[in-house]
Amino acid sequence: MNAVPESEAPTGSLSDQELAGLDGWWRAANYLSVGQIYLMGNPLLHEPLRPEHVKPRLLGHWGTTPGLNFIYAHLNRAITARDLNMMYVMGPGHGGPGPVAAAWLEGTYSEVYPDITQDEDGMKRLFTQFSFPGGIPSHVAPETPGSIHEGGELGYSLSHAYGAAFDNPDLIVAAVVGDGEAETGPLAASWHSTKFVDPRRDGAVLPILHLNGYKIANPTVLDRIDREELDELLRGFGHTPILVEGTEPEYMHQAFAAALDRSLDEIAEIQRRARRDGHTERPRWPMIVLRSPKGWTGPKEVDGLEVEGSWRAHQVPFTNARDDGHRKILEQWLRSYRPEELFDTSGAPAAHIRDLHPLGTRRMSANPHANGGPLIRDLTMPDFRNYAVPVEVPGTGNVESTRILGTFLRDVMRENMSTFRMFAPDETNSNRLGAVLEVTDRTWNARTQPDDDHLAPDGRVMEILSEHTCQGWLEGYLLTGRHGVFSCYEAFIHIVDSMFNQHTKWLRTTNGIVWRRPIPSLNYLLTSHVWRQDHNGFSHQDPGFIDHVVNKKADVIRVYLPPDANTLLSVADHCLRSRQYVNVIVAGKQPQLQYLDMAAAITHCTKGIGIWDWASTDSGVEPDVVLGCAGDVPTMETLAAVQILLEWFPDLRIRVVNVVDLMRLQDHREHPHGLMEADFDALFTVDRPVIFAYHGYPWLIHRLTYRRTNHHNFHVRGYKEEGTTTTPFDMCVLNQIDRFDLAMDVIDRVPRLHRISAHPREHLKNKLIEHRQYIRTHGEDMPEITHWQWAPAAPPAGGGPGPVSTAEQ
Numbered sequence: 001m002n003a004v005p006e007s008e009a010p011t012g013s014l015s016d017q018e019l020a021g022l023d024g025w026w027r028a029a030n031y032l033s034v035g036q037i038y039l040m041g042n043p044l045l046h047e048p049l050r051p052e053h054v055k056p057r058l059l060g061h062w063g064t065t066p067g068l069n070f071i072y073a074h075l076n077r078a079i080t081a082r083d084l085n086m087m088y089v090m091g092p093g094h095g096g097p098g099p100v101a102a103a104w105l106e107g108t109y110s111e112v113y114p115d116i117t118q119d120e121d122g123m124k125r126l127f128t129q130f131s132f133p134g135g136i137p138s139h140v141a142p143e144t145p146g147s148i149h150e151g152g153e154l155g156y157s158l159s160h161a162y163g164a165a166f167d168n169p170d171l172i173v174a175a176v177v178g179d180g181e182a183e184t185g186p187l188a189a190s191w192h193s194t195k196f197v198d199p200r201r202d203g204a205v206l207p208i209l210h211l212n213g214y215k216i217a218n219p220t221v222l223d224r225i226d227r228e229e230l231d232e233l234l235r236g237f238g239h240t241p242i243l244v245e246g247t248e249p250e251y252m253h254q255a256f257a258a259a260l261d262r263s264l265d266e267i268a269e270i271q272r273r274a275r276r277d278g279h280t281e282r283p284r285w286p287m288i289v290l291r292s293p294k295g296w297t298g299p300k301e302v303d304g305l306e307v308e309g310s311w312r313a314h315q316v317p318f319t320n321a322r323d324d325g326h327r328k329i330l331e332q333w334l335r336s337y338r339p340e341e342l343f344d345t346s347g348a349p350a351a352h353i354r355d356l357h358p359l360g361t362r363r364m365s366a367n368p369h370a371n372g373g374p375l376i377r378d379l380t381m382p383d384f385r386n387y388a389v390p391v392e393v394p395g396t397g398n399v400e401s402t403r404i405l406g407t408f409l410r411d412v413m414r415e416n417m418s419t420f421r422m423f424a425p426d427e428t429n430s431n432r433l434g435a436v437l438e439v440t441d442r443t444w445n446a447r448t449q450p451d452d453d454h455l456a457p458d459g460r461v462m463e464i465l466s467e468h469t470c471q472g473w474l475e476g477y478l479l480t481g482r483h484g485v486f487s488c489y490e491a492f493i494h495i496v497d498s499m500f501n502q503h504t505k506w507l508r509t510t511n512g513i514v515w516r517r518p519i520p521s522l523n524y525l526l527t528s529h530v531w532r533q534d535h536n537g538f539s540h541q542d543p544g545f546i547d548h549v550v551n552k553k554a555d556v557i558r559v560y561l562p563p564d565a566n567t568l569l570s571v572a573d574h575c576l577r578s579r580q581y582v583n584v585i586v587a588g589k590q591p592q593l594q595y596l597d598m599a600a601a602i603t604h605c606t607k608g609i610g611i612w613d614w615a616s617t618d619s620g621v622e623p624d625v626v627l628g629c630a631g632d633v634p635t636m637e638t639l640a641a642v643q644i645l646l647e648w649f650p651d652l653r654i655r656v657v658n659v660v661d662l663m664r665l666q667d668h669r670e671h672p673h674g675l676m677e678a679d680f681d682a683l684f685t686v687d688r689p690v691i692f693a694y695h696g697y698p699w700l701i702h703r704l705t706y707r708r709t710n711h712h713n714f715h716v717r718g719y720k721e722e723g724t725t726t727t728p729f730d731m732c733v734l735n736q737i738d739r740f741d742l743a744m745d746v747i748d749r750v751p752r753l754h755r756i757s758a759h760p761r762e763h764l765k766n767k768l769i770e771h772r773q774y775i776r777t778h779g780e781d782m783p784e785i786t787h788w789q790w791a792p793a794a795p796p797a798g799g800g801p802g803p804v805s806t807a808e809q
Contacts, residue, residue, distance in 0.1 A: 013258040022073050022253050024342060025105070025356045028349060029069035030297055031337040032101035035123070036130035037062060038321055038330055043123040044339060044347055049331045051322040058321060059131035060138045061094035063314040064178060066296040067210050068098035072364070074256050075174055078264060079358045085170050088364040089161045091187070092178030092210060093140040093151010097130060103145040103365035105349050106357045111366075112145055112515045120347030142509040142516060146365035148372070148479040150502050155184035156472045161205045162193040163476020164369060167418050169275075171203035171369060172267065179211045179220035186468035186499075193469070194238035194285055195446040198457040199274035201418075204267045207239065207287040212294040214311035223291070230289070240266070240284050245291040247309075252292065259288050280457060282445045299333055302326070372481030373517020376579075379483055380415040384408055384573040388598035389565045394614050395639055395790020397594040401565035401587055401632070402527050405572055406435035409485065412576065413460060414439045421477060423462045423470040424487045431487045431527045432589045436461055467495040474522065475503055483520045483576065489528040490586065491542040500548070500582065507556040507580055518579035525572075527589045529695070530719055531633035534728045541723035541731070543696035546662070549584050550700065554671035559584045559662040561695055563635040564594045566601035567660055574605070586695060588632045590728075593789060595635070608661030608673060611683065615639055615656040615790070617646065623655040624750045626684050627742070630659035631695025634718070637732055638693045639790055640739035645746055648760040649753065654746075657683050665704040677709070686710050689749035693737050694718035715745060729781040733771060740764045740771075 014022065035043055037060040041053040068090055079086050090099060103109040104126055109116055116122045116129075129135030136143045140151035149160050161175035181187050197205070213223045222230060227243070234241040242259040246252045263286035273279035295313025300306070302318045320326045344350050361368055368375055387408045389399050413420055413436050422428065422436060429437075441459030448455050462473055467488060474484045503522060510516035526545065533540035549557050558581050562568040568587045575583040595612070596604055604610050613619065629638040635658060645652055659665065661673055668674035675683075684690050686709045694701050698716035705711050722734040732738035744764050747757045774782045 013254050013261065018077065018257075019250065019253055021352065021356050022077060022257075023249060025073045025076070025353055026066075026070055026249075027337040028105060028342040028353050029072065029098060029101040030066050031334060031339050031342060032104060032123070032126070033065045033069065033097035034062070034298075034330075034334055034337075035127045036060065036097040036100065037316060040128045040132075041124065043127055044120055044343060045331065045334060049327050051327065054321045054327065054330070055128075055132070056322070058316045058319050060097060061315050062097075062298060062317055063214070063294045064092040064095040064210065064212060065098040066298070067212055067290060067292050068092065068095040068176060069101065070252070070256070070292070070296070071174070071176060071208055071210070071290065072098065072102045073356075074253075074260050075364065076357050077257070078260055079362055079364070082264065083362070084172055084264075085362070085367070085369075086364055087148070087161075087164060087171065087173045087367050087369055088146060089149045089157050089164070089173055089175040090140050090147070090151060091149075091154065091157030091176050091181045093149065093154070094138065096137065096139040096141065096144065096151060099140055099144050099146060099365070100126070100130070100136070105353065106363045106365050108145045108363055108365035118348045123343075123347050142506050142513060146363075146367060146370045148370050148476065150506050152505075153498060153502050154178065154181035155186035155468070156190075156475070156499065156502075157181065158187060158190035158193060158205070158207060159469050159472020160476035160479070161207075162190070162197060163473040163478075164480045165197065165203035165205050166421065166473070166477055167201065167482065168203040168369065168480065169201055169271075172264075173203065173205045174208060175205055176208045176210050179209065179213070179222045180215040182209065182222050183220065186466075186472065189464070189466040189469045190472060191237035192464065192466075193473070195282065196443045196462065196464070197285075198443070198445060199271045199283060201458060204271065204285070206263055206267065209234070209241075209287065209289045211289060211291040212296070213309070214294050214314055216314050217311050219311075234287065234289070235284075238282070238284060239287040241287050241289050243289045243291065245289075247293055247296070249297075256288070256290065262286070263288060297336070299329055302329060369480045371516060372479050372519050375481035376517075376520060377419055377481075379412065379420060379576060381573065381577065382408065382411040382415065384569040385598050385602075387569055388601075389594050391564075391566065391594045391597040393790070394595045394612075395593050398591045399565050399594050400432050400589055400591055401562075401568045402525070402589040403432040403435070404565040405525075405568050405587070406433040408569055408572065409433060410435040410439055416483065417460065420483045421460050421462055421474075422485050422487065423474045425467050425470055425492070426463050426465050427487060427489060427528070428461055428463060430589075431489075431525070433487060467492060468499065471496040471499045475499070478520050478522055481519065485523045485525055485576075487525040487527065489533075489540065490526040490530060490545065491533065491540045493524065493526055493545045494542065494548070497545070497548055501552075504552045504556050504582055507582070508553055511555060511580065521575060521578040521581040521583050523575045524582070524584045526584065526586045529586055529588055530723075531631075531695070531731055532588050532590045532728055533723075534726050534731050537725035538723040541719070543586075543719050546584065546586070546696045547700050549582065550663075550704070552582075554663070554666070554673075556580065557582050557584070557663075558673070559586075560660055561586050561631045561662060562605070562660055563629075563632045563658060564592065564596060564601070566594070566596055566598045567605050569598075570601050570605040571660065586631065592632055593636055604658070605660050609657065609659045609664040609675070609683065612656045612658055615642055616654055618653040618655045621653055623685065623688055624653045624752070625746050626655045626657060626688055626690045627746070628657045628659065628684070628690055628692035629694075630662060630692075630701075633728075633732065634693035634695055634737060636788075637737055637739045637742060640788055641742035641746070643790065644739060644743045644764070648763075652750070652753075662704070665701065667707045670707075681709055684708070684710055684714075688713065689746075690714045691742060691745050691749065692716045693742060715749065717742065717745070727775050727779075727781045729771065729785045730775055733768060738768075740767050
């Protein structure tokens with residue numbers, strides 16, 4: 001990766017006219033970028049700058065912006081010359097002034113925001129709104145035309161770019177990777193995406209590593225390592241890097257144009273060999289390394305301190321711009337771009353600037369893939385009812401629910417082989433979804449061995465042991481209008497907490513942007529969950545992602561806890577058809593009881609919450625107690641507790657309420673799925689004790705129900721951070737969500753049981769001791785636990801005294 005010395009600048013790449021045009025467009029974008037950071041008046045400098053022309057609070061990032069503008073200008077030249085379908089993903093997202101300036105120069109900004117016109121008044125509004133109350137953020141954001149990438153957090157540019165390129169064979173995604181961003185874990189893993197792209201059916205990603213040397217105050221690692229070491233690193237990731245390095249604009253334009261042309265030629269040749277000649281060997285994809293000064297073209301120094309090429313250029317190079325001395329520097333800086341050559345007397349881009357960008361949807365700021373909603377093709381969905389598990393008696397059977405879901409997803413995949421993918425960190429088989437491999441393979445373009453399992457370049461199951469990369473790929477795929485599912489072990493989905501945050505913020509913001517169309521929902525399937533991670537132990541036991549999810553605004557998040565296979569099928573069908581949400585489905589993969597036939601499951605999931613009459617004994621009368629449950633294991637333990645209670649107290653009036661849609665518990669004023677007060681009171685009463693067995697941390701149920709009339713009578717049991725390597729039932733016992741503790745809680749909460757509960761309570765305590773002794777002797781749960789199924793009440797096990805009348809004494 002040897003750079004050509006500036007004294008030996010490439011010749012012939014650009015004509016004098018092309019060079020002048022590129023440099024003029026770059027100067028115009030830089031002028032508009034500086035104006036956004038600093039100005040709120042006098043946008044064309046028709047008069048000397050006065051203090052009131054400068055914003056009182058200066059916010060934004062200048063350092064990376066001129067590099068982003070430089071790259072944008074050159075990509076536009078290539079798009080026009082080659083008629084390319086190209087997107088621009090900006091990893092250094094805090095360079096927000098750049099893509100905003102580009103969209104304004106291309107006319108797209110005025111098309112989507114008609115009040116930001118291409119004239120002096122529009123330029124003034126463009127400047128004033130930037131990082132200003134009621135305006136737009138300082139980074140690349142949903143408000144920025146052409147963006148699919150929120151720039152508030154670093155690390156996701158490459159994975160988003162590859163997600164956009166999958167199944168888009170004519171698309172080239174130029175992904176600018178900042179050298180600060182390159183230090184993040186998510187970005188480091190996403191270089192391996194080269195092993196998952198298929199040049200026959202996918203588009204291409206052209207990474208452009210932008211080395212400008214500094215973060216906020218520190219140097220960047222990749223800028224400070226030897227050139228040979230950087231070259232070896234990038235080649236090791238599967239790229240052929242081309243270095244463009246320098247400071248002098250004429251040389252840099254020629255060198256970068258030559259590098260870009262070479263890269264695009266190599267991409268075209270890779271795709272030609274794959275598509276025409278059937279070449280299947282993994283190619284070495286080109287990439288560009290651009291080393292340019294931080295804050296390029298800005299002030300060389302301010303107050304005797306170096307700015308251009310130093311960390312001081314990272315954000316706002318000087319902040320006292322209303323003061324006479326700094327205001328003079330600002331005016332000189334702005335005039336150095338020669339705005340009188342770039343804009344006509346009305347303030348519109350001059351003709352020679354206006355003609356330098358592509359037309360229509362070839363503009364990167366107007367590329368349809370950057371606004372994926374209009375491109376969506378609805379999934380062709382098989383009828384989920386055809387995959388139903390027969391349920392003749394509720395609470396019986398022994399079915400792996402996610403394995404049933406896998407057969408449904410297999411046929412979703414079969415019917416949508418260019419618009420649907422599955423993503424998982426090496427867990428598709430583990431999570432019992434392996435049926436999809438009957439119709440496709442795992443995507444893999446690296447070396448294979450004879451005993452490998454379902455690996456092929458054209459596979460559609462995306463597996464890499466990086467939750468960040470899976471999430472980034474899926475986000476890029478969804479944002480460009482396609483569909484997918486991310487399955488993951490529940491405990492480790494926390495790894496993408498921050499990525500989830502950013503995506504929900506994107507969805508919330510785009511809900512208020514008219515020209516942004518809804519995109520397919522991000523669907524998480526969390527299995528291998530807390531209650532059946534007994535074999536892996538404490539490290540794998542954490543249901544807290546749900547708590548993180550419900551912190552977000554109600555208009556974008558949904559949480560589902562289907563208790564069996566038929567409810568899981570119904571929920572999955574609904575989520576795959578939905579738009580503009582993050583759907584979290586938590587479902588176990590181990591063999592479990594089945595409760596509802598398909599007709600009942602559809603009714604139950606449609607309501608999201610309901611009384612299970614077949615498990616309740618309060619028909620026509622007021623209940624003594626309500627037993628609520630949400631989640632597959634809590635549901636089973638609740639039903640087992642009901643059976644124990646009815647063995648001892650046959651006339652106890654119990655109501656069982658099962659929750660599939662967790663947000664039904666919240667007040668309807670807080671979440672659109674929330675129950676009206678009267679409906680909630682009808683289910684849970686206004687004064688009776690409610691014992692609620694919940695899949696996750698108990699306090700979440702209290703958070704969701706705190707406004708309810710009967711909240712003070714809610715007693716929630718769930719995971720309380722007690723875990724180890726043990727048996728499945730012992731996990732429940734450790735957290736006191738087991739059937740014996742639930743039954744004792746009911747006895748203690750129902751007043752008329754107090755005087756007649758001594759023997760039942762003693763029996764239940766003995767069962768807990770018996771359980772502990774049994775598992776430590778045999779290493780497995782007692783047979784009465786492992787073989788339990790729902791059945792009519794019978795005399796209590798263990799020689800108890802038999803039923804006790806609860807009639808009033």
